[in-house]
Amino acid sequence: MAGGNAIRGTRVGAGPTGESERGESAARERIPFYCANGHVNNTWFAAEAEVPETWDCPRCGLPGGRDSANPPAAPRTEPYKTHLAYVKERRSDADGEAILEEALGRLRAAREL
Missing domain, CATH: 1.20.5 (Single alpha-helices involved in coiled-coils or other helix-helix interfaces)
Known part of the structure; x- marks a missing residue:
């Protein structure tokens, strides 16, 4: 149903949107991390931030490294002992x-x- 609601999708008091009103965005860079299962996780970091060596894969949970040819091995898990x-x-x-x-x-x- 097409209504005449001009402010649809915003909330009252939200104010104008746009880059000039919010300020400049921080410089970012996309860093890919590769896990042993072949997943690629592109994570954004601030340009001046220190990038970690490993980052957990959001799909399988294995650690991911920055080298696509040599991803880090899965950690060895010890079985539960009584x-x-x-x-x-x-x-x-x-x-x-x-x-x-x-x-x-x-x-x-x-x-x-």
């Missing part, structure tokens, strides 16, 4: 048997009382 797995790393089976016998001995002694 508390028991950490205990088994610290103790041998013989240590575990000794601790179990000691605990069972205390339980049996407490039962006799």
